[in-house]
Amino acid sequence: MENETLKEIGKRLLSARKAKDYTQEQVANLTGLSIKMISAAENGHKAMRPENIIKICECLSISTDYLLCGESARLSTLTDYDEIKKLSPKQREALSKIVEDFLSAFE
Numbered sequence: 001m002e003n004e005t006l007k008e009i010g011k012r013l014l015s016a017r018k019a020k021d022y023t024q025e026q027v028a029n030l031t032g033l034s035i036k037m038i039s040a041a042e043n044g045h046k047a048m049r050p051e052n053i054i055k056i057c058e059c060l061s062i063s064t065d066y067l068l069c070g071e072s073a074r075l076s077t078l079t080d081y082d083e084i085k086k087l088s089p090k091q092r093e094a095l096s097k098i099v100e101d102f103l104s105a106f107e
Contacts, residue, residue, distance in 0.1 A: 007044030012067055012093075014042045016060040031055040061104065066096060 017027055024042070028035045035051055040046035041056075048056070057064050070093040087095065 003044065003047075005053065006041075006047060008070065009048075009067060010042045010044035012057065012062075012070060013038075013060075016062045016067070017042070022060070027056065027059055030059045036081055062100070066100060 017024070022030075024035045024038045027033070027038050031052070033055065037048070037052070038056075040050050053064055053067060057067055068085070070089065084092070086093070
């Protein structure tokens with residue numbers, strides 16, 4: 001049985017890669033990682049080493065918080081607000097993506 005956490009990380013990795021319009025091969029070339037490792041991570045079959053997580057996040061311009069937990073570091077600082085605490089994990093992930101996209105547009 002596969003680990004649900006790995007599957008969720010894989011979904012976020014796949015989504016971030018597609019948002020950048022990169023192929024697995026392009027990510028592999030940009031990070032120095034293998035296509036096989038990227039595919040295994042996207043499919044939730046294998047956990048990534050910390051240094052590989054950092055490489056992938058830098059390549060895809062996402063935070064490790066987003067990849068691992070589904071939210072940005074910026075959003076997690078807002079969790080004191082009652083409205084945000086009431087959101088489901090899926091809603092928090094969507095809000096996190098909106099915040100990250102909005103802020104990256106001004107960098």
